[in-house]
Amino acid sequence: MPPQPRHFLTLLDLSAGEAETLIQRAIELKGMLRAGVDYQPLKRRTLAMVFEKSSTRTRVSFEAGMVQFGGHALFLSPRDTQLGRGEPIEDSARVLSRMVDAVMIRTFDHDKVERFAAHSSVPVINGLTDRFHPCQLLADVQTYVEHRGDIRGRRVAFVGDGNNMCHSYMNAARLFDFELRVACPEGFEPDAELLAQLGDRCEVVRDPVEAARGADLISTDVWASMGQESEQDDRAEAFAHYCVNAEVMAAARPDALFMHCLPAHRGEEVTAEVIDGPQSVVWDEAENRLHAQKALMELLMVGGPQAT
Ligand code: CP
Ligand code: NVA
Numbered sequence: 001m002p003p004q005p006r007h008f009l010t011l012l013d014l015s016a017g018e019a020e021t022l023i024q025r026a027i028e029l030k031g032m033l034r035a036g037v038d039y040q041p042l043k044r045r046t047l048a049m050v051f052e053k054s055s056t057r058t059r060v061s062f063e064a065g066m067v068q069f070g071g072h073a074l075f076l077s078p079r080d081t082q083l084g085r086g087e088p089i090e091d092s093a094r095v096l097s098r099m100v101d102a103v104m105i106r107t108f109d110h111d112k113v114e115r116f117a118a119h120s121s122v123p124v125i126n127g128l129t130d131r132f133h134p135c136q137l138l139a140d141v142q143t144y145v146e147h148r149g150d151i152r153g154r155r156v157a158f159v160g161d162g163n164n165m166c167h168s169y170m171n172a173a174r175l176f177d178f179e180l181r182v183a184c185p186e187g188f189e190p191d192a193e194l195l196a197q198l199g200d201r202c203e204v205v206r207d208p209v210e211a212a213r214g215a216d217l218i219s220t221d222v223w224a225s226m227g228q229e230s231e232q233d234d235r236a237e238a239f240a241h242y243c244v245n246a247e248v249m250a251a252a253r254p255d256a257l258f259m260h261c262l263p264a265h266r267g268e269e270v271t272a273e274v275i276d277g278p279q280s281v282v283w284d285e286a287e288n289r290l291h292a293q294k295a296l297m298e299l300l301m302v303g304g305p306q307a308t
Pocket of ligand 2: 128133163164165221222224225226261262263
């Protein structure tokens with residue numbers, strides 16, 4: 001029987017040691033790219049990218065990463081594949097994985113990536129589901145490490161919806177060993193089961209300023225995620241006080257960083273002053289999607305760094 005492929009459906013598919021090594025490798029790959037080093041460990045390999053939701057960063061970073069590694073990426077959307085015409089996800093997984101070397105999926109139900117992975121003979125990467133966005137957290141942690149060093153023991157505040165980004169920050173708090181405070185309105189809390197797994201490492205509060213007090217990193221995300229467009233008006237009301245503004249940043253440590261996975265809505269979850277201000281590292285964070293995912297693909301597809 002062929003060996004079981006290694007998937008990345010949540011951050012917890014990595015051990016703490018692997019995660020730390022992967023972040024260091026992402027930083028190294030970034031340096032190699034900048035220095036013009038020709039490193040192509042994925043020659044003749046193909047990544048299928050299934051997008052059931054929109055994307056700028058995820059699509060471009062995976063596609064550019066595959067090209068830089070000497071491979072190729074295929075963009076597949078339900079609009080022009082049989083996935084959109086009801087072909088079972090299990091059958092799609094069996095077929096695609098006989099032709100390509102890895103599959104990245106962005107979809108709605110997390111259950112769908114799990115079912116795909118269960119029937120795939122090649123690694124499957126979660127490119128965002130309603131529940132988790134693990135690739136984004138690899139980039140966020142890389143960005144923190146580059147700017148401030150080790151994230152272990154640091155205090156992180158997530159302001160906003162208890163959504164896929166919040167859940168991934170929760171998993172990251174476990175994996176990278178930092179403290180997390182979530183500020184969200186009533187009724188928009190993160191998943192209770194995940195919260196219970198974090199014990200006293202994660203606290204949910206109502207006040208963004210309280211969450212930010214003494215924090216080393218403040219992160220936020222949109223009020224209405226993809227698929228929740230019809231809730232935009234109700235959410236705008238519920239989240240009206242959940243804006244990362246100068247007052248929230250002032251409660252954090254003076255050297256605190258601001259992150260946002262993007263796309264951002266200035267004047268909603270963050271003010272222009274903050275996202276375009278000196279503590280914001282959102283452009284480095286966006287760029288690091290490329291480097292962190294290259295390190296991830298190298299690990300999943302060829303087991304780690306290859307001889308040059
Ligand atoms: N942050 C992020 O995943 O961006 P995209 O939706 O543009 O891929
Ligand atoms: N929570 C957002 C993240 C976008 C990258 C969404 O799911 O739309």
